[in-house]
Amino acid sequence: MAEIAYRDALNQALSEEMARDPRVFLMGEEVARYNGAYKVSQGLLDKYGSARVVDAPISELGFAGLGVGAAMVGLRPVIEMMTWNFAILAMDQIVNNAAKVRHMSGGQLRCPIVFRGPGGAGGRLSSQHSQALEANYAHFPGLKVIAPGTPADAKGLLKSAIRDENPVVFIEGELLYGARGEVPDGEYTIPIGKADLKRLGSDVTLITWSRMLTAQVLPAAELLAQQGINAEVLDLRTLKPFDTEAVAASVRKTNRVVIVEEGWPFASIGSELADFIQRECFDDLDAPVRRVTGLEVNMAYAANLERAIQPSTERIIEAVNAVLYR
Amino acid sequence: MHSPELLLTMYRKMVLSRRFEEKAGQAYGQKKIQGFCHLYIGQEAVVVGINEALRPDDMVMTGYRDHVHPLVRGSDAGMLMAELFGKDTGYSKGKGGSMHFFDIEHHFYGGYGIVGGQIPLAAGMAFASKYRNEDRITVCSFGDAAANQGAFHETFNMASKWKLPVLYVVENNKYGMGTEISRVSAEPDIHKRAAAYKMRGVSVDGMDVLKVYDTVKELAASIRAGEGPVLLEAFTYRFRGHSMSDAATYRSKEEVEQERQRDPIIKLRELMLKKKVATEAQLDAIDEAEKVVVDEAIAFADQSPEPPLEDVYTHGLVADGEPDERPRARVRGATDVKWPSYPTDFKVTWDLEPRDEPSPAAKLKKGAA
CATH class of the missing domain: 3.40.50.970 (Thiamin diphosphate (ThDP)-binding fold, Pyr/PP domains)
Known part of the structure; x- marks a missing residue:
């Protein structure tokens, strides 16, 4: 490799x-x-x-x-x-x-x-x-x-x-x-429609994709680990069609979900996932699904505003605490 | 110079087109056809003149006034009518309707419903021909109003710069829906805009099928020889409204009457009689025969079943190994369907830009040094 x-x-x-x-x-x-x-x-x-x-x-x-x-x-x-x-x-x-x-x-x-x-x-x-x-x-x-x-x-x-x-x-x-x-060295392909567990965990599932994975979600999971919370990180990779089996399997395992997406909250990938999870995994959920998204505003230029508009490890941890009732 | 066979074919196809559209209009009145429905009545010389000047494997596409383009290419009239009726036996199994006719067997690549949206597609099809070193050309029709879309400008720039083998035909029937083209165009003579792209711009009387034929014959040869794309403007007129729901009150009765005097079918008929290519009786027989073809098409569409409900999800995404539909084989059990084949193994020999020519900036640097 x-x-x-x-x-x-x-x-x-x-x-x-x-x-x-x-x-x-x-x-x-x-x-x-x-x-x-x-x-x-x-x-x-x-x-x-x-x-x-x-x-x-x-x-x-x-x-x-x-x-x-x-x-x-x-x-x-x-x-x-x-x-x-x-x-x-x-x-x-x-x-x-x-x-x-x-x-x-x-x-x-x-x-x-x-x-x-x-x-x-x-x-x-x-x-x-x-x-x-x-x-x-x-x-x-x-x-x-x-x-x-x-x-x-x-x-x-x-x-x-x-x-x-x-x-x-x-x-x-x-x-x-x-x-x-x-x-990987040499020829390989990754099938469309298959998610990937980027971190195994048992307490909460963090679902994400693209840059949020390495920029915010995996760092948040490490910070949570220091607090004794073991987060599972599911990288969707394909958003449509998304891997329903992988999503359901992880939710059934952890019973708590936070979806992290860079885009806006209204009519988003996350809202679609939340709908799927409440329908297919209702009995497995121990808390309502939470979403961490970009704020419902257009992006600002100023450094501090730009940071505030995007999902952050702080907001992810806050959402994880909410689904864990901590 | 025009053989009797050619004149007879053109006459037959124009009559077929006229009858087809008249019957479609009637069926619309009976609510057998619904939605938007744009008839081609009056413009037949354009599409027939073009078609007879092309090779059967040249690729053709147009906007939503699309009933006649496939018909004159040889599509099954019954299956076209069935598509209008929303039936399973239609070319698109009732998924497309009036605005989305497709018959790939006859190299008709579709009717498109967004004004001007097909213009870039045609450049892509022509790009593919050049990429694979084929000598097929693409012919893309659009209405006068489409010339004011961004797609027109963006595509013409690329098509000309890359010398793509495509003939663009603006079927100028003077009105974009209810708006006279000259009211909303700084340059209403659309073929003149070709000059801005260093493209050939040509105009022709679109009510004269022989003039259209002669012009396209010459243009197609030039395009096939690699001399670059051409914009042909055919001045024509639709005798009916923009669509079935348009009473066309924005045009005066005198104007429409005057245009009807130029009816391309009557014009060709008179010419053929004058030149003694055919007798009245022979032409009447053609009229009668094409009327039967269209009556049969209506009966076929009427008697055909609606698409099965389980088809609601088909033809969304292509599944692994899923073949393409061949409508005439499916509906008529035809065994002679020739489908275009696209090679998967070939060598790209075309250089869009000369390989060894340094960029202008690089030349500049060299000069400076």
Whole structure:
């Protein structure tokens, strides 16, 4: 196992899939000569040429739709959004075309495409550049949504996403690109729809994904351990379809749940999980499900406000104390 | 220069289109068809002229006024009508309806309901052709109002810069729903906008099927030869309202009457009689035969069952190993369905930008040193 950065893990996934399958091409802003705004596509232009690593103009709707059309006739586009904030401009193509074309055509067409790029807060970027938008895409039938939190998961899941026959929204953590972690040697994939227990515990289940995993949830679990509370940490990795079995199994084991998500609380992934848990695990719960989310405000620039808006270990511990009636 | 066979085919397809739409309009009145329903009556010369100038494997798509585009490609009229009726025997098993016709067997890649939303898709299909070094071209129709969408600008810029093999056809029927295009457009001659993208912009009388045919024949050859995309503006007119719910009171009776004088079917009929390509009796026989085709289509749609309720969740996500639906094989038991195959093993030989050319910035640095 080598320890590599999250961005390099994604780069390996892209490069390996492009070597394996000539149908795969990467298109987006700054992906080719600039080697990627976040250097995820470093070196790919030299390896695969300008028809397979394509610098697009700043036309998110245009090149997202171009990708959808190419996918409809047998290519495997990977469309990079410089950030998911900009993909809002491409929402029509992702939602109205990619997610619906198989349905509208009565199963005559399929759309194997990956839309990928960073989401979540980027660090002092204010409101238009600091949004965790995964719940938006998870809302629509016809899309899969993935948000990996570690380099190993990022690589294995991106490879699966590229091989999938459906449109996949792949949201990377903007602040995770430099994060290092062990990645298995050689060829591997991680199945879409499988969660991963990142920490075993018995007193409470913390459910999370993407950057919150390493930024807040695992540190909170360590602090709780010092207080004698053994928290289990379940990393969803795939948000849609989410791993219902893994969620239910962990809840049945600990009987208490705190969901930690970077995005806003209203109509969120966490609210969907809470609904699932109260329906499927009602008798197993010893306390109501609690959620720690981004505050119901737009992101501020000031350092202290930015910190306050995002979930913190303090707020997680507070929620854990609440479900433990401490 | 136009063979009698070609003229007869064009006449037959325009008549078929007209009858199909008239019957669809009637069925709408009977509430057999519901929802939005946009008829193509008056514009037939555009779609027929284009189609006869294309290869059967060229890829075609359009917006939501989409009934006739697949019909003239050879789609099964009964199955199209069944889709309008929301029946199981429709091309999309009743999931798409009027605005979402698809017939991949005949390389018709869909009707799309968001104005201009299909424009980037066509560039992607053309990109795929170029990527795999195929000589198929993509033809994408849209209405005049779609030219004011961002998708038009964003896509034209890319399609031209990358010389994608795509023909964009703006079917200019003068109105975006109830709004005259000139009222909301700084440049209502839409083909002139192509110049901004260094693209060829051409216009044609869209009420004259032969002019459309000749123009598209030349444009398709140029696009196939790698000379880049073209924007063709066909000036046409819809004789009915925007959709079935539109009485079209924003147009004067005189205007509509004047346009009806240019009816493309009557025009072609007169020409064929004048040139003695066919007799009145022969053309009447075609009219009668196409009427029968459409009557049969209505009967087929009427007698077809609704989709089974257990189909409500099908065709959401593709399951592992799940094949694509082949509608004519499913519905008619056809054994001659040719489905497009997309290679999985090939070499990409296209360079979108020259490999060894340094970037302008790099050249600058070299010069400075």
